[in-house]
Amino acid sequence: MDEDGLADAFRTGDAEGVRAVYERYSGAVFTIALRVLGDRELAADAVQVTFLNAWRACGSLDPGRPLAPWLFTIARRAAIDLYRRRAHVPEPAELQDETTITLPPSMEGIWEAWQIRIALDRLTAEEREVVRAQHFGGLTHVQIAQQLAVPVGTVKSRSHRAHRRLASMLGHLAEVAA
Amino acid sequence: MTPPEWLAGYLEQGVQMPGMDAPDGATADAARRLRALLASPDLWSQPPRGLLDQITASIGSERIALTGPPPAAITRPAANPARAANPARAANPARAANPARAANPARAANPARAANAANAAAKDSRRRTRMRRSAGAAAALLAAAAVVIGIVVTRGPVTTDVVLAGTRLAPAATAVAKLHATPSGLAIELDVSGLPPSPPGSYYQAWMKGPHGLVTIGTFHMRGGPGAVELWSAVTLAGYPTITVTREREDGNPASSGQVVLTSRP
Numbered sequence A: 001m002d003e004d005g006l007a008d009a010f011r012t013g014d015a016e017g018v019r020a021v022y023e024r025y026s027g028a029v030f031t032i033a034l035r036v037l038g039d040r041e042l043a044a045d046a047v048q049v050t051f052l053n054a055w056r057a058c059g060s061l062d063p064g065r066p067l068a069p070w071l072f073t074i075a076r077r078a079a080i081d082l083y084r085r086r087a088h089v090p091e092p093a094e095l096q097d098e099t100t101i102t103l104p105p106s107m108e109g110i111w112e113a114w115q116i117r118i119a120l121d122r123l124t125a126e127e128r129e130v131v132r133a134q135h136f137g138g139l140t141h142v143q144i145a146q147q148l149a150v151p152v153g154t155v156k157s158r159s160h161r162a163h164r165r166l167a168s169m170l171g172h173l174a175e176v177a178a
Numbered sequence B: 001m002t003p004p005e006w007l008a009g010y011l012e013q014g015v016q017m018p019g020m021d022a023p024d025g026a027t028a029d030a031a032r033r034l035r036a037l038l039a040s041p042d043l044w045s046q047p048p049r050g051l052l053d054q055i056t057a058s059i060g061s062e063r064i065a066l067t068g069p070p071p072a073a074i075t076r077p078a079a080n081p082a083r084a085a086n087p088a089r090a091a092n093p094a095r096a097a098n099p100a101r102a103a104n105p106a107r108a109a110n111p112a113r114a115a116n117a118a119n120a121a122a123k124d125s126r127r128r129t130r131m132r133r134s135a136g137a138a139a140a141l142l143a144a145a146a147v148v149i150g151i152v153v154t155r156g157p158v159t160t161d162v163v164l165a166g167t168r169l170a171p172a173a174t175a176v177a178k179l180h181a182t183p184s185g186l187a188i189e190l191d192v193s194g195l196p197p198s199p200p201g202s203y204y205q206a207w208m209k210g211p212h213g214l215v216t217i218g219t220f221h222m223r224g225g226p227g228a229v230e231l232w233s234a235v236t237l238a239g240y241p242t243i244t245v246t247r248e249r250e251d252g253n254p255a256s257s258g259q260v261v262l263t264s265r266p
Helices: A003-011 A015-037 A040-056 A067-087 A110-122 A125-136 A141-148 A152-174 B005-013 B025-038 B051-067 B093-097 B099-103 B105-109 B111-149
Strands: B160-166 B174-182 B185-193 B202-210 B213-220 B227-233 B242-249 B260-263
Touching: A003 A015, A003 A067, A015 A040, A015 A067, A015 A110, A015 B051, A040 A067, A040 B051, A067 A110, A110 A125, A110 A152, A110 B025, A125 A141, A125 A152, A125 B025, A141 A152, A152 B005, A152 B025, B005 B025, B051 B160, B160 B242, B202 B227
Parallel strands: none
Antiparallel strands: B160 B174, B160 B260, B174 B185, B185 B227, B202 B213, B202 B242, B213 B227, B242 B260
16 A cells, blocks of 8 residues: 555544554554663553554544654654653652753654664565664674575675665665765 | 665665765764664564554544444343433433434544544533523433333443453463443453462452553452453543453552453553
8 A cells, every 4th residue: 555545544544544554654653662762561552652642633634744754743752751751750759859850862863763664664574684684683694694594695685675775765864965 | 766876885884885976974974873773673673462453442442432332232221220310311312312423434433523523512512501401301301211211221332352361470361351332431341261269368450551550440359260250440441551450469458469460461
């Protein structure tokens, strides 16, 4: 389903529309919730709150308005609200200090993380597997080939194709002069 | 758009590819940041399995709450005269008399429309407040009629099923919570199996958990064997999406022991 179709399906509020948007964006929502909250259980709560709030607000999603930035705004707000709520748990009296201010985590990189996660989720499973092994696993092409039981040349071609696609989707973040 | 070759090469190799023009400092910094993010575990983590089911269940529950229980898929004679005689319910004949309103799936499926309906209902309510004195007698008559006719729906049809799994404290236990939206709150039928009877001096306590905390929805002991337990909740599944059951001691402490034996959290 293309982006417009996805937004239209979600706007109806039908379960299928919610399911389709969840499948496309839940990974990205979870990523930024983890970056803000640093806790898987809280991040899962944030994902749940995000999709419920998005569903409640889907009538305000104007036709033609892109879905992803709209959902990002809702997700970031949900995660920050949970972060602040957790930060407001009362401290023992002897630790209270009026001069202490709890700051939310830095928002630097949240938008970039969102965009990268969406780009990764748009790769094919085979491409994503190679990129994951290379960057997250720290493996060389040879090691990846051994792990996947495929020729090194196959790994190289998948890696090359995957990184070209990533660069194409993320070039605007690096302000690339094409 | 032609893929920016140098970025593809940088992301893949971590170095600038030979023969490419060097990017300016800001662009190179951004590229380094992107590559560093690719190694972050946050970028590769998946939300828990079953979360989508919880979300769709919460939406289903909230949809019913917004639009009112569907018409009498389950109807019962008016077993509760106090509820049947409630003038506030009786004073809303439009709701009771228009099953198409609640039965219209398109209406129920659109929360924005449901919210508009709620706003309209609020306006109606204010208008009714102004008319309440003069309408009081009529409301009482309608309430009495409802009792006589016996068509008051005391519980809507099953709206949402939530599956609970046993934890390591009760690995054989399972349960299904059937949530019914009612005008008074959520009626929850918890069908439990594999959970041993609680020993004397202890009991089980059910909770709904959400970002705002824990709300207890009832206690039970299972000493009569497996079966269904009836629980009630004043909070919604949307706000408190996780249902848990804990093992408690009769020690006068109302707080949760934290000893979870059943949970809907995947």
